[in-house]
Amino acid sequence: MIKTQSIVLIFLLLFFSGCGQEESYPWSDDDLDVVLNENSEKMVLLDFETDW
Amino acid sequence: MDNDTFSDEKIIDFANDHLISLKIDAEKGSGPKQKEKYRVRGYPTIIILDNSGNELDRIVGYLPPEDFLKELNRIKNGTNTLSDLQLKYSKNSDDITIQIDLAKKYIDLNVKDSAKKYLDDIQSYHRVNNAFTFQNFYNLSQLYYRIGELDISIDILDQIVEQGVDSSESAYFYGLLYKAKKNNTIDDLMAYADITNDTTRKKQCYWQMIRTLKKNDNDPSLEAQLYLKAVSLYDENYKHLASLLNSFAWRMTEIGQLLPEALEKVNYALEIKEDLKILDTKAEVLWKLGRVEEAIKVINECIQGNPEYKHYQDQKAKFLATKAL
Numbered sequence: 001m002i003k004t005q006s007i008v009l010i011f012l013l014l015f016f017s018g019c020g021q022e023e024s025y026p027w028s029d030d031d032l033d034v035v036l037n038e039n040s041e042k043m044v045l046l047d048f049e050t051d052w
Numbered sequence: 053m054d055n056d057t058f059s060d061e062k063i064i065d066f067a068n069d070h071l072i073s074l075k076i077d078a079e080k081g082s083g084p085k086q087k088e089k090y091r092v093r094g095y096p097t098i099i100i101l102d103n104s105g106n107e108l109d110r111i112v113g114y115l116p117p118e119d120f121l122k123e124l125n126r127i128k129n130g131t132n133t134l135s136d137l138q139l140k141y142s143k144n145s146d147d148i149t150i151q152i153d154l155a156k157k158y159i160d161l162n163v164k165d166s167a168k169k170y171l172d173d174i175q176s177y178h179r180v181n182n183a184f185t186f187q188n189f190y191n192l193s194q195l196y197y198r199i200g201e202l203d204i205s206i207d208i209l210d211q212i213v214e215q216g217v218d219s220s221e222s223a224y225f226y227g228l229l230y231k232a233k234k235n236n237t238i239d240d241l242m243a244y245a246d247i248t249n250d251t252t253r254k255k256q257c258y259w260q261m262i263r264t265l266k267k268n269d270n271d272p273s274l275e276a277q278l279y280l281k282a283v284s285l286y287d288e289n290y291k292h293l294a295s296l297l298n299s300f301a302w303r304m305t306e307i308g309q310l311l312p313e314a315l316e317k318v319n320y321a322l323e324i325k326e327d328l329k330i331l332d333t334k335a336e337v338l339w340k341l342g343r344v345e346e347a348i349k350v351i352n353e354c355i356q357g358n359p360e361y362k363h364y365q366d367q368k369a370k371f372l373a374t375k376a377l
Contacts, residue, residue: 023061025059025064026064026073027073043071045071045073046090046101047074048092048099049075
């Protein structure tokens, strides 16, 4: 009985923690030169913004 | 953009499938160099490169997710990109629509020399062949204006007016507006704004007059009155109303005019949108009104909201210094 409860609890924990994680936008941390040298198929998006 | 467009599931899916995305702070690190290289003039500017680093196209200004996705797909499919338009032009170089689209694209990409070359070609070819329609001629004047060729633009608008084909009086109005800008004068615009029932044109007149008065810096009272009139032309449905009211209030603190009205407007802006920048303006207005205690209270709220921002600390020090006097 205790074993079944534990499994249910773990399942619920996994389920709800999974629900809370939304996928975020895939920003790259690489320099533009590195990206251009290593990239062979995708387009490159440059987002120019500023803090102020 | 981060809060909605770049958080949108479809945009994220597109980016995962087709893009490598880099964020560049245009004012820090290598940002200024990249900004110059890619001719970035405002923010946000999104530039899409091919995998060799050649610019395919750009998106300037904020777009909501659905419009942004449409633009990304357009660029991915190579529709109306620079290379697409160049190809169309090479096949049909006499088509004025393609010529104008190509010139527009060069303007969007901030390559003004190339844009001017195409605009000059369009003008020469169609003058010789007498092939202009009113709309094309009018579009041409607007494009010359966008690349800063004010004299050419005015000349074209005058020709349209002379031909008597301008039933909407657009050429007359823009001729008036551009001449006022060129000559740094406001009288003709003031007269037009007083008689026109067209709210859009009225707004354009007011904004041009306000810019001129600000530049000339010799009649703050008139500038304030016109600013108040301009602001009153926007209703609660205007998307950027809070920002507009905030700008009005801040400008009034700079020129020391209409401060009670500035306080009223900034309070209204805060009802529309809770924002530290607007609260900061309110503090400045209160301080200018001599209500120092209230100004300190409001700037404390700003500091509480963003303790790291030095400007708020400086403002507080400024207020406290006058309190001590």
